[in-house]
Structure formats: structure tokens, C-alpha cells
Amino acid sequence: MRLINRRKRFSFSWLSVVPALVLFTTFTYLPLVFTLTYSFTDWNGYSRKFNLVGIANFINLFKDGEVMLAFFNTLYLAVFCFLIALVMQMLLAVILFEGVKGKSVALAIIYLPCVLSQMIVSMTWLNILQGGGILNALLRSFGMAGMAKDWLGDPAIVKNVIVFLNTWQWTGYGMVIIMAGLSAIPSEVNESATLEGAHGFGKFFRITLPLIMPSLTVISFIGITGSLKMFDLPFILTNGGPVNASLTMSMVIYNYAFSYEKFGMSSSIGLVFFALIALLTIAQLGLTRRLEVEE
Amino acid sequence: MKRLQKTLVLVLLALLSATLAFATGGGEKPAKITFASWNGKGEDKQFLDAFMKQNPSITVENEVIDGNNWDRLIKVRLLSGDPPDAFFLFATQLPKFAKEGYLLDISAEYAGKAVASIPTLKQISSGADGKIYALPMSVRGGPLPVYYNKKLFAKLGITTLPATWSDFYKLCDKIKAAGIDPLVFGLKDPWTMEYFFRNRSFTGLLDKYPDWQFALYNGDVKASVLLRQEFVLARQMLDKGYFSKDNLTLTYPQSLPYFVEGKAAMLACGPWIPTVDEVKASDPSKFELGAFITPIDPVNGKKLAFAEVPYFTSAAKAGKNIAAAKKLLNFFATPDTQIAFNGFWGTVNLFDLQYKVDPVLQSYYDSLKSWTMLPLAKAVLPSAFIYDAMWKGFQNIVSGSPVDTELATLDDQFAKLRDTAVQTQ
Numbered sequence: 001m002r003l004i005n006r007r008k009r010f011s012f013s014w015l016s017v018v019p020a021l022v023l024f025t026t027f028t029y030l031p032l033v034f035t036l037t038y039s040f041t042d043w044n045g046y047s048r049k050f051n052l053v054g055i056a057n058f059i060n061l062f063k064d065g066e067v068m069l070a071f072f073n074t075l076y077l078a079v080f081c082f083l084i085a086l087v088m089q090m091l092l093a094v095i096l097f098e099g100v101k102g103k104s105v106a107l108a109i110i111y112l113p114c115v116l117s118q119m120i121v122s123m124t125w126l127n128i129l130q131g132g133g134i135l136n137a138l139l140r141s142f143g144m145a146g147m148a149k150d151w152l153g154d155p156a157i158v159k160n161v162i163v164f165l166n167t168w169q170w171t172g173y174g175m176v177i178i179m180a181g182l183s184a185i186p187s188e189v190n191e192s193a194t195l196e197g198a199h200g201f202g203k204f205f206r207i208t209l210p211l212i213m214p215s216l217t218v219i220s221f222i223g224i225t226g227s228l229k230m231f232d233l234p235f236i237l238t239n240g241g242p243v244n245a246s247l248t249m250s251m252v253i254y255n256y257a258f259s260y261e262k263f264g265m266s267s268s269i270g271l272v273f274f275a276l277i278a279l280l281t282i283a284q285l286g287l288t289r290r291l292e293v294e295e
Numbered sequence: 296m297k298r299l300q301k302t303l304v305l306v307l308l309a310l311l312s313a314t315l316a317f318a319t320g321g322g323e324k325p326a327k328i329t330f331a332s333w334n335g336k337g338e339d340k341q342f343l344d345a346f347m348k349q350n351p352s353i354t355v356e357n358e359v360i361d362g363n364n365w366d367r368l369i370k371v372r373l374l375s376g377d378p379p380d381a382f383f384l385f386a387t388q389l390p391k392f393a394k395e396g397y398l399l400d401i402s403a404e405y406a407g408k409a410v411a412s413i414p415t416l417k418q419i420s421s422g423a424d425g426k427i428y429a430l431p432m433s434v435r436g437g438p439l440p441v442y443y444n445k446k447l448f449a450k451l452g453i454t455t456l457p458a459t460w461s462d463f464y465k466l467c468d469k470i471k472a473a474g475i476d477p478l479v480f481g482l483k484d485p486w487t488m489e490y491f492f493r494n495r496s497f498t499g500l501l502d503k504y505p506d507w508q509f510a511l512y513n514g515d516v517k518a519s520v521l522l523r524q525e526f527v528l529a530r531q532m533l534d535k536g537y538f539s540k541d542n543l544t545l546t547y548p549q550s551l552p553y554f555v556e557g558k559a560a561m562l563a564c565g566p567w568i569p570t571v572d573e574v575k576a577s578d579p580s581k582f583e584l585g586a587f588i589t590p591i592d593p594v595n596g597k598k599l600a601f602a603e604v605p606y607f608t609s610a611a612k613a614g615k616n617i618a619a620a621k622k623l624l625n626f627f628a629t630p631d632t633q634i635a636f637n638g639f640w641g642t643v644n645l646f647d648l649q650y651k652v653d654p655v656l657q658s659y660y661d662s663l664k665s666w667t668m669l670p671l672a673k674a675v676l677p678s679a680f681i682y683d684a685m686w687k688g689f690q691n692i693v694s695g696s697p698v699d700t701e702l703a704t705l706d707d708q709f710a711k712l713r714d715t716a717v718q719t720q
Contacts, residue, residue, distance in 0.1 A: 046374050130543075131539065131541025152543070153543040153544065244691075258367040259683050262715075
């Protein structure tokens, strides 16, 4: 009887999971298999025929100046977005967790950008940052015309502007996760640490930080993968310009597939980039997991 | 007797059904087709309504697809087997879609149309197999009109329009001295600047390379040679302050109120500007639209320009109702529709059709007659080269990139994309 029940439960479990598995396989793994296939071809994205080209696409992508430039741009954006956001998230989480006046309002304001669609965020900031936009108009009206800049048209600063906007949008997200981690630390641990004489930065780095490492593992994973895959913000704000200064790997993949009509090459770039992201995140998970401690 | 009555009733019923069927089924079966274009303000409605009035059994649903991503989006629709029944098509798209079998062969329908009498048009409407796959909506060529605000010009004491390029610079200097931007380009949509400079006809190089697209394709000339003078002029005009670098963040739609509101004195654009909402809704006490031809100096005494079909109308082979789609194409090809279409858009059409040019463009149209139009026919360059590489080149020049760097990039991009160009002859 017990065996029959177990078998029934087992079958039911599988039945419950199969639809989701089918959807996941169809829309995630199957496209990956197709991408792998196309990466060895010269398919243009609309023809019914294509030829096999071996590993030519993989070799050529490393010789392509546009791909390499996009790679370094993406790395720059990812590193600074991640680091600056992480510092901001921890700072804000600790400050708000300690309890300040207007904490709920502050939380809501900081978290609000996360729930806005990327399109709306990009279009809004485009109006603010363009040469004749709100920001420059305000600066000029307050007698600070010297500070008015070509925020989106200057290759020297456009990446930093994107870092700022990305950080602004996602700081609330990580902050909330860290606050959850902070609230999970038992109060006895903090009390014991205080009794032992730990306080300030010492207490934070030796006690608090290791205990919230699981939260940081999650934030790091999401932050690194998210900023490496960045597409919407630079696409709408600058379309990769000026002079390809804000061109990202996702945009290059898109350009090769849909503008240059080189779907095969686009697939190979996508696969190599996927492998890179996978390696980075495995390394990151390994590092942060090692730093986690049990209470 | 009862059996006879029953038989009579049955016969009567059958006769009645047949009569009803004849009455309702004698006409065409209702059909529904989709027509896709990038005109998002209902500009196509009047033509589609006129078609539906002539063909009451056909309903046409107007589908708007983003013009900036037209090539990409139409490709996906064709590939997925769910195309619009009829749609506009760029010249760069025609040969490749025809080659892949996505477009309907309309050779038979084309034969009876006025456009068939123009051999070059027939050629550029064909695929590599010689069959006709699209109907040209208009033919354009020559320097662009430069629009200006007559009221503003009067206020600045400008009474003479420029006849030479040097006159044009002097005009810009005078406007700039008054604290107004002489020109505006919606450079976030970089076609606005590329369109202006490309229609300068490469400063006389057409004498040597009359079919510049084929010359590029065939390796007779490099992209950097064709575009050098245009990039240099773009940088020169920026350095002289004839337009602002801030234009980089203005879209084409944003440039229209910028011009109409008097922040810029001139706007160089296609012949449809008299029809835009911003112009129609402008305050007549402050704004009156005028236009003159871009004053390009002849080279070796010649005024050569290339003529091109900006876009065609075509039908999908995989469309749901081929017969209805063909009817729509035929409707677009009739002289009456062509006259109405080009009149509505203020298009300066080089077809041999008598239609009313917008009064603002009359002097521009008259000036065009002194230009010799050379058809582009032997090759079609990839969309990504014309619509991305050339566009970005101008954008980057304005961003501060050196001219030589952008010219070198253009050559690299062309080398990358050359295998997607199509030779049509």
C-alpha cells in the first residue's frame, strides 16, 4: 500500500513538473542547440539555405575590432556597475537597517526605480541628459553653464553616465536583499560582539559581512550577469555611440544578427560570450561561497 | 396527393435556396488583408479607404511597423511565415527577398502599368531572375530641399536665397550672428544628416561613377573616396557652428518643432515636410514655410544626381489572400493613386505624371529640372551599409571622431558587408 502511494506520488510529481520542463526545454535549451548549430554556418538570418563554415566564425570574432571594443566596453560597464552598486547597496542597507527617520519612505524611493521598465527609464533619462535637456537647462539657469556637458555625446564620459544610471536603477534591489540578510543575523550575535568590544568597521567586516555573505552571493551573481548582458540602456540612450564608446556585447550580437545579416557569426559571438559569463559566475560563486560562514 | 404536395414543397424550397444563394453569392467572397508600412500617423488611411470603397468585399487592416527597425522586423515576419499581405519595401530589401522567394511575382500585373514604360524602373523592380516583384511608389533624386522660415528670414533681413555653396555659408554666418542655429538635424535619427549629404551626389564624383552603388560593389571605388568630401563638409559645418552638436540627442520628430519654433532657421529634409503636423499646426504670424534647393555647385559644368526609388509596394508570396493583395498593388500603381499619393506626401516624383506639387516646393521642383538624373540599377548595397555604417559615420563625425578614422571604418564595414550586396544586372 505504502509502495503504491509512493509510486502515485512519484508519478504525480513528474506530471506536475513535465509541462514546465517542456516549456523550459523549448524556450531555453532548444534555442541554445540551434544557436550552437548556426554558429558553424554562414546563415544570414532570413534565407532558407546556409553552408557549413566550420570554426571560421569563432576565429573571425577574435579578429573583429568591433567585437573586441564591445568586449572591453562591456567589461568596463560590468566591473564599475557591480562595484559601485555593491558599495551603495551595503551602505544604504546598513544605514536604513539601523533605523532612521522616514525609513519606509526612503526605502520606497530607493526601490522604486527597480520596478520601472527599462524602456521608460531610458527614455526619461534621454530627455534629461540630452544636450538641450532638463539637466543642462537647470545647470545653465543656476549659473553653472560650465558644468553642462554633452552627457551622451562625449565618448569620454558616456560609459560613466551609463554606470550611474544602471547603479541608480538597481541599488534598491540589492539593498533590500542585504537588509533581509541583516535581519537574519540573530541579535545575540550582535550583542555578543558588542560585549566583546567589537564596534564600527571592525564589527562590520569581521562579524556582519561574513554573516550576510549568502545575500552578497545572490547580489553578486545577479549584478555580474545583469551588467554583462546590458542592452536596453545603451541601445536606447546612445545606440552604442558615440564612436562605439557604449557598444556592448549584447548590442554586437544583435547587430550581427539583424543588421549585418550574419546570424552565424552572431551565434558564435553569443556562445563565446555565454561561456565567458558562465566561467565568471562559476568563479564568483566559488569565491563568495567560500567566504560564507555559518552562524 | 400528399406525396405530390410534399414533392412540390421540396421543389419550392430548393428553388428558394438557389435564389438566395444566387443573390448573396453572386458577388465576391469577403477578404481581409493586412498592409504594413511605417507611417504611424494614419497617413495611409485615405488611400486604403479609397481602395476599400472601390473593393467593398476587401477589408484592409493597416499595420504600422517601426521604420527605424523596418528591415529587421519585416525579415522576421517573412521568415516566420506570418508576413503582412502587402507592405512597403526598401530598394535594399527587394533583391534579397525576391531571391529567397518571399515576394509575389507580379510581372503580369506590372506589364499594364505606366511605370512599365520606364525600362530602368522595370529593372530595379525586378529580382535577379528578371521577374517583377514590386511596384515603385515614387522616384526621387537630386539635392534635397532646404526648408526655411520665411518670417524669420524677413526678420533677419534676408531677402536673397543662396545660389551657390559659398552663398549658403554666408547665409548660415548671418543667421548664426543673430544667435539662432542656422540648421537643425535630428541626429539621433542619423538618416537626417546622411540623407542630406548623400544627396549632394558625392560632390561631382558621379561623373566618374554614375552608378555609385555598382562602383562600390565592383571595387571600382572605395567608400572612403565617395564619402570623403561629405564627411569633411559635415565637420566643417559643425566647426563653423552651422548646427549644434546637441543635435545628436534630437530625434527627427524632435527636430521639427525645433525648426518650427524658430530655434533653428533651416531644416534640410525630404519633400514631405509641408505635410507634417508641426508645419500645419504652426502659428502663421510666426512661421511660414519656404524651400530652396540645396545650392550645390556644378562640377566641370555638370549637375549630376542619382535617381532612386525610395520604396516600393510589394506582396508576400505566403500572404493569406493573394488575389486581394494583387488588387491593392494594382490600385497603388494606377496614375490617379500615384498622383494622389505623391501629391499628399509633397513628393517630387520624377515619374512622368502630371500632379500638383506643393506650392512651397514649386521652385525646388523647377530647379531640379536642370539636374541630370542617373539611375542606380546594377547593384543594391546591403541595408546595414547604407542605413547603419553611413549613418553612424556622420553621427561619429559630429561626436568628434576624426574624419579619417570614420572613413577607414566605413571601408572596413563595407568589406565586412560586401558579401551581402546583390548585383542586379
